[in-house]
Amino acid sequence: MRQSFGRRRSVVFMVMAAFAVLGCVLPAGSAAEPRAKNVIIMIADGCGYSHVDAASLYEYGRTGMQVYEGFPVRLGMSTFNHKGGYDPDKTWAKFSHASKSGATDSAAAATAMSSGVKSYNEAIGVNPDKVPVKHAIAYAEECGKSTGVITSVQFSHATPAGFSVHDANRSNYDAIARRMIYESPLEVIMGCGHPEYDNDGKRAARKDYQYVGGKTAWADLKDGTVMGADADGDGSKDPWTVIQDAADIRALMQGPAPARVIAIAKKRSTLQQKRSGNGKAGAFEVPFNGDVPTLAEMAAAAINVLDDDPDGFFLMIEGGAVDWASHDNQAGRLIEEQIDFNEAVTRVVQWVTENSSWQQTLLIVTSDHECGYLTGPDSGEKDGGPVWNPIVNNGPGKDPAVEWHSTSHTNSLVPFYCRGAGSDLFDRFADKTDPVRGRYMDNTCIFRGVMAAMGAPRPDPE
Numbered sequence: 383m384r385q386s387f388g389r390r391r392s393v394v395f396m397v398m399a400a401f402a403v404l405g406c407v408l409p410a411g412s413a414a415e416p417r418a419k420n421v422i423i424m425i426a427d428g429c430g431y432s433h434v435d436a437a438s439l440y441e442y443g444r445t446g447m448q449v450y451e452g453f454p455v456r457l458g459m460s461t462f463n464h465k466g467g468y469d470p471d472k473t474w475a476k477f478s479h480a481s482k483s484g485a486t487d488s489a490a491a492a493t494a495m496s497s498g499v500k501s502y503n504e505a506i507g508v509n510p511d512k513v514p515v516k517h518a519i520a521y522a523e524e525c526g527k528s529t530g531v532i533t534s535v536q537f538s539h540a541t542p543a544g545f546s547v548h549d550a551n552r553s554n555y556d557a558i559a560r561r562m563i564y565e566s567p568l569e570v571i572m573g574c575g576h577p578e579y580d581n582d583g584k585r586a587a588r589k590d591y592q593y594v595g596g597k598t599a600w601a602d603l604k605d606g607t608v609m610g611a612d613a614d615g616d617g618s619k620d621p622w623t624v625i626q627d628a629a630d631i632r633a634l635m636q637g638p639a640p641a642r643v644i645a646i647a648k649k650r651s652t653l654q655q656k657r658s659g660n661g662k663a664g665a666f667e668v669p670f671n672g673d674v675p676t677l678a679e680m681a682a683a684a685i686n687v688l689d690d691d692p693d694g695f696f697l698m699i700e701g702g703a704v705d706w707a708s709h710d711n712q713a714g715r716l717i718e719e720q721i722d723f724n725e726a727v728t729r730v731v732q733w734v735t736e737n738s739s740w741q742q743t744l745l746i747v748t749s750d751h752e753c754g755y756l757t758g759p760d761s762g763e764k765d766g767g768p769v770w771n772p773i774v775n776n777g778p779g780k781d782p783a784v785e786w787h788s789t790s791h792t793n794s795l796v797p798f799y800c801r802g803a804g805s806d807l808f809d810r811f812a813d814k815t816d817p818v819r820g821r822y823m824d825n826t827c828i829f830r831g832v833m834a835a836m837g838a839p840r841p842d843p844e
């Protein structure tokens with residue numbers, strides 16, 4: 383890490399102070415007993431309660447059908463950045479409050495979930511003073527676990543970066559990508575960001591190397607192997623196997639796997655959401671891109687690489703383009719992306735039940751913030767007060783009727799679901815109540831709960 387650690391003492395103090403303020407304190411003694419061998423955190427970027435419902439109505443013609451909606455721990459989660467806050471009374475007193483009260487970006491949200499530290503928008507694993515904070519992945523590595531981050535957008539984008547490396551600014555994609563490739567202890571990196579292909583998978587007229595770490599890094603990656611930092615903790619550098627074709631990613635879903643894999647799908651920025659065609663068309667009306675895996679297939683491949691480690695693994699899986707469809711107010715593509723995410727959750731649940739167990743694995747399904755202020759039709763500030771109408775069902779296979787009220791992020795609570803080893807910890811963190819969403823916790827509690835579940839120590843006391 384480049385930044386000085388001279389201020390570490392004050393960082394630790396700030397971390398402790400932040401936990402005290404947020405009431406996010408570990409139950410005594412829990413940190414000593416590891417419960418979860420494997421930790422899987424799945425994040426639908428930009429997804430709020432209405433996003434889940436919109437996809438469910440399209441898939442099933444009714445809400446409440448997602449596998450994660452049946453998990454034993456179901457809470458709300460606040461997502462604000464270091465300058466923000468969440469006020470339930472104000473949120474539900476005025477329609478525009480959640481969209482006007484300031485909201486986190488994906489960088490600050492990932493940093494909060496990964497390190498327990500609230501920071502500024504654009505912060506990648508650094509505190510408000512731009513000093514690196516330790517990621518849960520770093521603690522997982524100290525517990526001997528294998529680690530990975532995968533996404534349906536560029537692998538160096540805010541959420542995977544905010545779980546694995548440190549940078550003062552999320553837009554430094556090339557430096558972030560190089561840190562992930564050459565300096566991180568990760569065993570798996572998967573996503574888009576291919577320099578030579580556009581969003582339709584055609585050869586790009588202009589190559590763009592930033593998302594893979596620049597031209598020199600791409601020259602390394604293109605060979606199919608590249609030397610990274612030490613991943614297995616034996617003190618020597620470990621090579622990456624680099625793959626690009628969907629068939630090669632799918633081949634990793636079972637059988638023997640390399641120890642370390644970088645998969646860069648042959649698309650510039652997303653697997654599907656940024657493909658050409660009418661962005662406002664209904665879900666699945668515009669033909670899908672070929673030669674890319676689904677998020678479910680990438681998740682299965684990532685787990686197959688990681689699950690050889692007898693100490694277990696830590697994996698972050700992001701449905702990154704739920705957010706992008708929401709910024710663009712594309713209801714059809716939002717539904718496609720949320721369904722892609724839902725199918726990835728189903729695949730992971732299947733892996734847990736068939737290849738692991740809920741005594742061994744902790745699975746978290748959540749979001750980093752809401753995007754688009756999505757509601758049902760005819761919502762808004764009315765004469766009698768604010769109205770939030772539900773999404774209107776048009777039956778399975780048909781786009782439900784929705785209404786967007788923002789092209790940006792909002793400060794709304796997001797849903798949090800979890801099941802498995804240590805999941806009860808999160809229930810204990812939810813000490814506040816929202817009149818509409820019920821009990822909720824803060825996003826920093828993900829770090830605290832995951833640390834306790836892994837049996838990792840509290841943040842370094844020195």
Ligand SMILES: [Zn+2]
Binds near residue numbers: 428488705706791
């Ligand atoms: Zn966004």
